[in-house]
Amino acid sequence: MAERSFAAEVEQLRVPAGSTFSGEGILAVTKALLEAGVGYVTGYQGSPISHLMDVLADAQPILQELGVYFEPAASEAAAAAALSASVNYPVRGAVTWKSTVGTNVASDALANLASGGVTGGALIIVGEDYGEGSSIMQERTHAFAMKSQMWLLDPKPNLTDIVQAVHDGFALSEATHTPVMLQLRIRSCHLHGSFITRENRRPAFTLKDALENPQRDVNRIVLPPASFLHEREKIEQRWPAAVRHITEQQLNDFVDGELDHLGIILLGGLYNNVQRALQLLEQGDLFGHSRVPLYVLNVAYPLVDSEVLRFCRGKRAVLVVEEGQPDYHAQNLQQILSRHGITTQLHGKDLLPMGGDYTVATLRDGIAAFLRQHHPAAFAAPVAVALPTPLLRAPSATAAAPASPPPAPSLLPPRPPGLCVGCPERPIFSSLKLVERELGTHHVSADIGCHLFSIMPPFNLGATTMGYGLGASSASAFAAGRQLGAGKKAIAFMGDGGFWHNGLTSGIANAVFNRHDNVFVIVDNNYSAATGGQDIPSSRALNPQRSTQHPIEQAVRGVGVTWLRTLTRTYDVAAMRAALREALTSREPGPKVVIAQSECMLNRQRREKPQRAKALKAGQRVVKERFGVDAAVCSGDHACMRVSGCPSLTLAPSGDALKPDPVAHVDEHCVACGHCGEVADAAVLCPSFYKAHTVHHPSRWERWRARTSGAVVAWLQAREQRSRARRALYPLPQTPPLR
Amino acid sequence: MTPQSDKRPPRQFNIAVLALGGQGGGVLVDxxxxxxxxxxxxxxxxxxxxVAQRTGATVYYIELVEPTPGRTPVLAQMAVPGQVDVLLAAELMEAGRAVERGFVTPERTLVVASSHRTYAVQEKMVPGNGVADSAAVLALVQRxxxxxxxxxxxxLAVQHGSVISASLFGALAGAGVLPFAQADFEAVVQRSGVGVQPSLAALRAAAELAARxxxxxxxxxxxxxxxxxxxxxxxRAAAPALQNLLDRIRRDFPRPAxxxxxxxxARVTDWQDTAYGAEYLDRVAPLAAADTGADGHALSIEAARWVAVAMSYDDVIRVAALKTRAERSARLRAEVGASADAVFGSEEYFHPRLEEALGTLPRALADWLDARPALRQAVADRLDRGRRIQSHSLRGHLMLRGVAGLRRWRRGSRRHAQEMAHLQAWLQQVQQALAGGDPALAVELxxxxxxxxxxxxxxxxxxxxFDQLMGAARRLSGRPQAAARLAQLREAALRDAEGQALRQALQAMDLAA
Incomplete structure (x- = not known):
């Protein structure tokens, strides 16, 4: 069950042709797939295309009606391998994942697929996670397109063009027998806009047809001598076919402008921001007019020599706009120009930054520098054409700097992402912090997933993260500890998502096989939580579409682990600490595996809240809990926060003139996971925490017992208050009489 | 809406929304x-x-363009410094961050910011007071x-049973910068169909606030x-028994204190008894007598504050007393929103150790036990574990009352003897500073x-x-700027739990032991 439901939005997938579709980029892509008559779709979730997988899962009934097969793949490699269905049959297939991390995982299958080529259109939709907000290493998908020779589309970031790119991608793939990649940047996946729909199409050739009439062609299999043939085919047939198709179908855009001795070559995905930069420089307008001619590469790879020559010939200088490094496009363009003896000066990373996000401000500065060098008049004389002026402020070429100086950095506290309120992973790291107080610090290999936030304050745990499900393997070298007589073991973390993605084999089975002595903590929270709470084989909930409830413990035992502790409640800090301590001090050879289970709180709340509200309405017994801190007891030292970091555990004034430091306070977002109390207890911090509960619709017995003991307690309290009143300087607070 | 003519550029609004993960920024944008x-x-x-979805800071960006029939505008995908018309910040520091990123400019930007704080981990981890300066950030945003x-x-949103996206949306309506009527804003919320009435109430209240x-x-x-x-x-003292102590304050002490x-x-009598109150005044009196009135009678004021704190140290007796009081039950009931007849209760998280238990024993008994390691260990093993006490149940309540009742014997306990010795030594050092002619140092001590x-x-x-600071103060005594330096050291000591800042400060002053 994913974090976000698209049940309402997917109804838009049924709208008739010619309607205006208004929504997010990923929803538009799904609609485009249906319009293109796709036969099967698969992929692996991950920002920024997690929602694409969620949309597809929620669109299952519509997909079924159209005869489209969908499955969430076990990994990107599995998804890419599924495209083999399009090798021998004229069926269109699409896969999706987060790039470049997912493309790394998939590249084995992709290389094989690209070598043999495809019959049906094969489209690989990648969420290009580069630049601001990215959660991964800063690399580009472009390199994969080049090395395996797959065509790469990078459409202009508006829904009409993105949808068109899906259609173009399938057509290009079929015309060239080559898989096509379609890259969508972060902001384009989460872009709200609109486009005009076409009719949904059932696949002309279905997988049923394929199964019932199997075909094979030895020449499409990557095995010598066919593999040598493939390389020749790539060069002699597929590339020229691609060039022909791109040119004939006019997939790239040429925008004319009056400064025709200059030009800008840009990637489609950067078009809107380049256009805004031109507008800010008074060299363009809101509707796409530009004084500088533009060559927009909606096909980022391959470049079409003839188009490049057509654009550059006769120009004094051209600016290439591509993010990141290496500057693949500039290198390729330079080669094309010099091969044809064209002397147009090529600018790129000399005027624009080598790395980082190309924000509008960055682009404006780069283009301004380009124009100043080659056409200073652009800024000098009044512009000939009628140009719009923005509403509130006239722009000028130099209006760049914000008017006020930025504040001193110390004024604003940084706000890194962290674990949610009630996260079951928090107590695991608190426990490890407590164990480290006894046993000293350890080398900790981290993994991809929410648990990676343990590297942030207040935990500051984890030394490396090498890839999804690779936490266990990245501790491999430290298995040398046993051989070298080290006094400590390494600790490796891995989530359940990473475990099923590849950690079972590359991590755990490998540790058994190589007799590792390290400690492996598998964080089992029922979902692939970091990517939005998708189900995985070990999910505990029943999923009508999938087979779940396959325990990690069985899998781990199945590959030969003998030292294993499963904790079914991570919030039990004392038990978690004991298990970790035991694992770290055990003399038994072989990997020590601790499976820490508790459901992702975000998903749990989403599931339980409506149920509780319903029960409450129906008059059933419901217990509501929350934690609190006695301000008068709290010392104001915040030791609890240094081992917790719960967003709900926050600061408040003490309410006591004699306590100048803020005290701990549990705010209304508390979900009563109990972590703060457990930690205060296990770490012997302070007795200020309490758990308060209210029983709605209690039983008669409960009510009677509460009333009687309440009456006695109230009587005792009244007596105590009278005694206290005899030594009080200020009047004591009035308390309402209890019953 | 009249379609724009070709001569006039279309009206355009660039709106940035800065919010924290989980605040519903996406709803507001929609x-x-x-x-x-x-x-x-x-x-x-x-x-x-x-990753920003998990409690980190997130930026949303919106561009709105009035109808341009036949022509499709090309819109930017990110906020551009100096080009933002409206900035909505769902938390004060995020408004400050928007300024830092250049999204707020005096010529152009209307800022709607919630002035409330959601503290960052960095602010919360500080052992003292690590909260950022809200006033300075607000002033910066205003500038x-x-x-x-x-x-x-x-x-405001919570007051109307809604969430912050509703009040931000309302403030945007009331600010009147967008060419849409408040009724149009309200219609959006009505169309959304979720929690309509509370959201409308929050929207209207915020709109009214922004409009005026x-x-x-x-x-x-x-x-x-x-x-x-x-x-x-x-x-008048609430308890007649305290009246003469109250009179004594008025008679013998400077008014500012x-x-x-x-x-x-009030603190020490509540903590112990009336006689202890007299003891308190006895301890403050010599310091007040030495007060020259410098720095607004700082010496008397600080003595009044910190002697009381030192005399009412945190112990299990105090904790048990605080947890069993009637006003506490009432507060908890209000906190969880339990009605008067609802079944309601609380569970206390205790982890008493041998040290705490020994502290409450009479000195002789504690010493006797200390001399018998085997017995001591046996007691420790039985004692040292987490305990959950149901303070609402009669059993739990009586247990805690029993501990609170030890108050009568507290002055004979080992802990009290230790605390009083510590207090004496501290006050002696304060007196020495006074005798040495450095009342400012005495105040800082x-x-x-x-x-x-x-x-x-x-x-x-x-x-x-504290002991480190006392040691440093002895070495600083007689030197120029002794008081200011001690104050610096204290601030450093409160900055982090590991003591790194204090170590550095001591080293910088050449006071590292």
Missing amino acids: WIVNLAEHAGWTAQSTSVAG SARRLVAADLQA DAALPTLPAPAAAMQQPARPLPE WDWLGEGL LRCRRLVKGYSDTHARGSSR
Whole structure:
């Protein structure tokens, strides 16, 4: 069950042709797939295309009606391998994942697929996670397109063009027998806009047809001598076919402008921001007019020599706009120009930054520098054409700097992402912090997933993260500890998502096989939580579409682990600490595996809240809990926060003139996971925490017992208050009489 | 809406929304897009989710363009410094961050910011008071904006049973910068169909606030934000037994210290008894007598504060007393929203150790037990584990009352003897500073008591820092700027739990032991 439901939005997938579709980029892509008559779709979730997988899962009934097969793949490699269905049959297939991390995982299958080529259109939709907000290493998908020779589309970031790119991608793939990649940047996946729909199409050739009439062609299999043939085919047939198709179908855009001795070559995905930069420089307008001619590469790879020559010939200088490094496009363009003896000066990373996000401000500065060098008049004389002026402020070429100086950095506290309120992973790291107080610090290999936030304050745990499900393997070298007589073991973390993605084999089975002595903590929270709470084989909930409830413990035992502790409640800090301590001090050879289970709180709340509200309405017994801190007891030292970091555990004034430091306070977002109390207890911090509960619709017995003991307690309290009143300087607070 | 003519550029609004993960920034963005699209405008929104979805800061960006029939505008995908018309910040520091990123400019930007705080981990981890300076950030935002609407929009939303996206949306309506009527805003919420009535109430309240351009909230400096002022000294003591002590304060102590002496007296008598109150005044009196009135009678005031704190140290007797009081039950009941007849209760998290138990024993008995390691260990093993006490149940309540009742024997306990010795040594050092002619140093020595607080490890850490400062003060004594330096050291000691800042400060002053 994913974090976000698209049940309402997917109804838009049924709208008739010619309607205006208004929504997010990923929803538009799904609609485009249906319009293109796709036969099967698969992929692996991950920002920024997690929602694409969620949309597809929620669109299952519509997909079924159209005869489209969908499955969430076990990994990107599995998804890419599924495209083999399009090798021998004229069926269109699409896969999706987060790039470049997912493309790394998939590249084995992709290389094989690209070598043999495809019959049906094969489209690989990648969420290009580069630049601001990215959660991964800063690399580009472009390199994969080049090395395996797959065509790469990078459409202009508006829904009409993105949808068109899906259609173009399938057509290009079929015309060239080559898989096509379609890259969508972060902001384009989460872009709200609109486009005009076409009719949904059932696949002309279905997988049923394929199964019932199997075909094979030895020449499409990557095995010598066919593999040598493939390389020749790539060069002699597929590339020229691609060039022909791109040119004939006019997939790239040429925008004319009056400064025709200059030009800008840009990637489609950067078009809107380049256009805004031109507008800010008074060299363009809101509707796409530009004084500088533009060559927009909606096909980022391959470049079409003839188009490049057509654009550059006769120009004094051209600016290439591509993010990141290496500057693949500039290198390729330079080669094309010099091969044809064209002397147009090529600018790129000399005027624009080598790395980082190309924000509008960055682009404006780069283009301004380009124009100043080659056409200073652009800024000098009044512009000939009628140009719009923005509403509130006239722009000028130099209006760049914000008017006020930025504040001193110390004024604003940084706000890194962290674990949610009630996260079951928090107590695991608190426990490890407590164990480290006894046993000293350890080398900790981290993994991809929410648990990676343990590297942030207040935990500051984890030394490396090498890839999804690779936490266990990245501790491999430290298995040398046993051989070298080290006094400590390494600790490796891995989530359940990473475990099923590849950690079972590359991590755990490998540790058994190589007799590792390290400690492996598998964080089992029922979902692939970091990517939005998708189900995985070990999910505990029943999923009508999938087979779940396959325990990690069985899998781990199945590959030969003998030292294993499963904790079914991570919030039990004392038990978690004991298990970790035991694992770290055990003399038994072989990997020590601790499976820490508790459901992702975000998903749990989403599931339980409506149920509780319903029960409450129906008059059933419901217990509501929350934690609190006695301000008068709290010392104001915040030791609890240094081992917790719960967003709900926050600061408040003490309410006591004699306590100048803020005290701990549990705010209304508390979900009563109990972590703060457990930690205060296990770490012997302070007795200020309490758990308060209210029983709605209690039983008669409960009510009677509460009333009687309440009456006695109230009587005792009244007596105590009278005694206290005899030594009080200020009047004591009035308390309402209890019953 | 009249379609724009070709001569006039179309009206365009660039809106950035800065919010924390989980605050519902996405809902607000959807509402704004819906508002514009319903009026036939072109609307584009973008966001960067990634890891920011989990409690981190997130930027959403929206561009709205009035209808341009036959022509499609090309819209930017990110906020551009100097090009933002409206900035909505769902938390005060995020408004500051928007300024830092250049999204707020005096010529152009209307800022709607909630003045409430969601503290960052870095602020919370500080052992003292680590909260950022809200007043300074608000002033910065005001300086940088064309117009600023700021109020606690979080509290306003909660007050109407809604969420902050509703009050921010309402403030945007009321600010009148977008060419849409408030009715159009309300229609968006109605169309959304979820929690309509509370959201409308929050929207209207925020719109009203923004429309009348309500004054900006006055935000206190960080120290003042967390510091409660002392209550005024009452004319008559609530308990007749305290009246002569009250009279003594008025008679023997300088007026500026009265309120603080009242707080201190109330604390120590509540903690122990009336006689202990007299003892308290006896301890403060010699310091007040030496007070020359310098720095607003700082010596008397600080003595009144910190002697009371030192005399009412945190112990299990105090904790048990606080947890069993009638007003506490009432507070908890209100906190969980339990009605008078609801079944309600609380569970206390205790972890008493042998050290705490020994502390409450009479000195002789504690020493006797200490001399028998085997027995001591046996007791420790039985004692040292977490306990959950149901304070609402009769059994739990009686157990805690029993512990609270040890108050009568507290003065004979080992802990009390230790605390009083510590107190004596400290006050002696204060007296020495006075005798040495450095009353400013004496004041700072008194303030150092702020470091000693809490239980077990926290208490041990605080005490050891305190002792370090006392040692440093001895070496500083007689040197110029002794008081200022000691104050610096104290601030450093409160900055981090590991003591790194203090170590560095000591080294910098060449005082490292």
